[in-house]
Amino acid sequence: MEELARGFFPELFNRSGNKGSGGSSYSPIVLPLDGRREEPARRKAADSDKRVGNEPLSKIRADFPILSEMVDGKPLVWFDNAATTQKPKQVIDRLTTYYERENSNVHRGAHALAARSTDAYEASRAKAADFIGAADPDEIVFVRGTTEGINLVAQSYVKPMLKPSDEIILTYLEHHANIVPWQMIAQETGALIRVAPVDDAGQIILPEFHKLLSSRTKFASLAHVSNALGTITPVEELISAVHSFGAAVLIDGAQSAAHMPINVSAMDADFFVFSGHKLYGPTGIGVVYGKQALLEAAKPYQGGGNMISDVTFGRTLYHNPPAKFEAGTGNIADAAGMGAAIDYVKRIGMQNIEAYEHELLEYGTRELSKIPGLRLIGTASRKASVMSFVIEGHSIEEIGSRLSEAGIAVRAGHHCAQPILRRFGLEGTVRPSIAFYNTFEEIDSMLRILRQLV
Ligand code: PLP
Numbered sequence: 001m002e003e004l005a006r007g008f009f010p011e012l013f014n015r016s017g018n019k020g021s022g023g024s025s026y027s028p029i030v031l032p033l034d035g036r037r038e039e040p041a042r043r044k045a046a047d048s049d050k051r052v053g054n055e056p057l058s059k060i061r062a063d064f065p066i067l068s069e070m071v072d073g074k075p076l077v078w079f080d081n082a083a084t085t086q087k088p089k090q091v092i093d094r095l096t097t098y099y100e101r102e103n104s105n106v107h108r109g110a111h112a113l114a115a116r117s118t119d120a121y122e123a124s125r126a127k128a129a130d131f132i133g134a135a136d137p138d139e140i141v142f143v144r145g146t147t148e149g150i151n152l153v154a155q156s157y158v159k160p161m162l163k164p165s166d167e168i169i170l171t172y173l174e175h176h177a178n179i180v181p182w183q184m185i186a187q188e189t190g191a192l193i194r195v196a197p198v199d200d201a202g203q204i205i206l207p208e209f210h211k212l213l214s215s216r217t218k219f220a221s222l223a224h225v226s227n228a229l230g231t232i233t234p235v236e237e238l239i240s241a242v243h244s245f246g247a248a249v250l251i252d253g254a255q256s257a258a259h260m261p262i263n264v265s266a267m268d269a270d271f272f273v274f275s276g277h278k279l280y281g282p283t284g285i286g287v288v289y290g291k292q293a294l295l296e297a298a299k300p301y302q303g304g305g306n307m308i309s310d311v312t313f314g315r316t317l318y319h320n321p322p323a324k325f326e327a328g329t330g331n332i333a334d335a336a337g338m339g340a341a342i343d344y345v346k347r348i349g350m351q352n353i354e355a356y357e358h359e360l361l362e363y364g365t366r367e368l369s370k371i372p373g374l375r376l377i378g379t380a381s382r383k384a385s386v387m388s389f390v391i392e393g394h395s396i397e398e399i400g401s402r403l404s405e406a407g408i409a410v411r412a413g414h415h416c417a418q419p420i421l422r423r424f425g426l427e428g429t430v431r432p433s434i435a436f437y438n439t440f441e442e443i444d445s446m447l448r449i450l451r452q453l454v
Contacts, residue, residue: 053352074407082433094340124339133263145286149273164190169220225255229378230386281341285334295321
């Protein structure tokens with residue numbers, strides 16, 4: 001047990017104040033894991049008095065209508081937050097208000113509703129910029145989500161500069177969305193993909209990462225948090241290493257943006273992408289942050305209305321970024337919805353969210369590790385949200401459906417991250433993933449089912 005704790009929270013054993021990734025203005029959270037903490041029963045009783053920052057957990061949960069749903073007569077427990085998060089009524093109401101009072105196309109038409117929808121759209125761009133510490137809202141391009149964002153950067157910025165034998169650096173932790181777009185452009189250009197390995201805890205082996213870098217390195221695209229293991233990667237160190245070879249870096253923030261403060265300027269990311277739906281916002285909207293000079297250098301990969309300043313049959317003049325990358329009618333309503341989601345989490349405070357989720361993760365991990373035959377997959381020293389596991393003698397499908405019968409939604413499968421699971425000799429895991437509206441009591445109900453199973 002101590003072995004596991006040492007692997008998972010080494011700072012508890014060695015309080016050297018090891019600085020982590022993800023923005024420089026806050027310290028990693030260090031929580032005691034030494035038996036001095038409240039016992040589960042006491043904590044369970046206290047769930048209703050819990051607060052996330054200043055906000056009572058009961059009030060937070062009441063904001064999310066779906067958390068009151070019953071599934072086959074049992075209260076829904078939503079532990080599939082890495083796939084998508086539930087939406088507070090502030091977000092749902094924002095969508096209704098948009099369609100009831102503001103709906104219009106943006107940037108066109110000189111009428112009152114065009115002004116309202118443009119205001120809503122651009123206000124959300126400014127909120128997204130502020131949320132991730134971008135220098136200017138014009139560095140924010142709206143896309144459908146992380147997947148589209150990575151494809152945009154691959155096609156618009158990276159592909160045009162690639163020559164045969166140039167190299168793109170990934171890590172073993174990547175989601176398929178951060179593998180396939182790079183393979184596609186590598187195949188077209190003759191470039192090569194190099195992959196940094198991870199250790200048995202699921203942490204990037206830094207000396208191996210450094211060894212991959214050379215004058216052939218043209219770009220790196222790296223997960224901030226692994227969706228399959230929960231590993232938080234040391235993005236600042238990785239970015240600065242890649243920069244020292246003159247190459248740019250994209251950080252895949254799909255699994256980090258909802259769980260920790262993000263500051264793209266402090267981490268010096270060249271591109272940062274995330275999805276609104278994993279941040280309590282609507283589906284179909286997400287963000288590419290790009291440094292202004294890089295967005296200016298990139299070629300648009302879709303053409304159409306909105307992105308042009310002048311068109312003749314002979315040539316087209318493009319708008320400046322971000323409009324250059326937003327051909328056609330954008331997802332205006334959902335951008336407004338994402339703005340409301342950002343307002344919501346900012347009010348609670350990302351550091352408060354991070355601290356509370358860390359307590360849940362620490363508790364869940366410790367209790368899961370006591371279940372006979374259960375193997376945790378991903379025991380990095382810094383983790384967020386995800387507790388992947390398998391149990392000897394039980395298929396992941398069986399575990400997933402036993403939990404589902406109890407109203408507990410977890411993902412059982414490959415999580416669109418086959419290479420990292422195969423690194424651990426697996427084709428799938430059971431993956432509960434938590435958010436700040438989850439409770440210790442919900443973790444206890446999952447543990448009860450698992451104990452009955454084994
Ligand atoms: N990258 C990571 C790390 C993810 O976890 C996901 C989704 O699970 C994606 C990219 C793709 O996100 P989306 O499906 O919202 O485009």
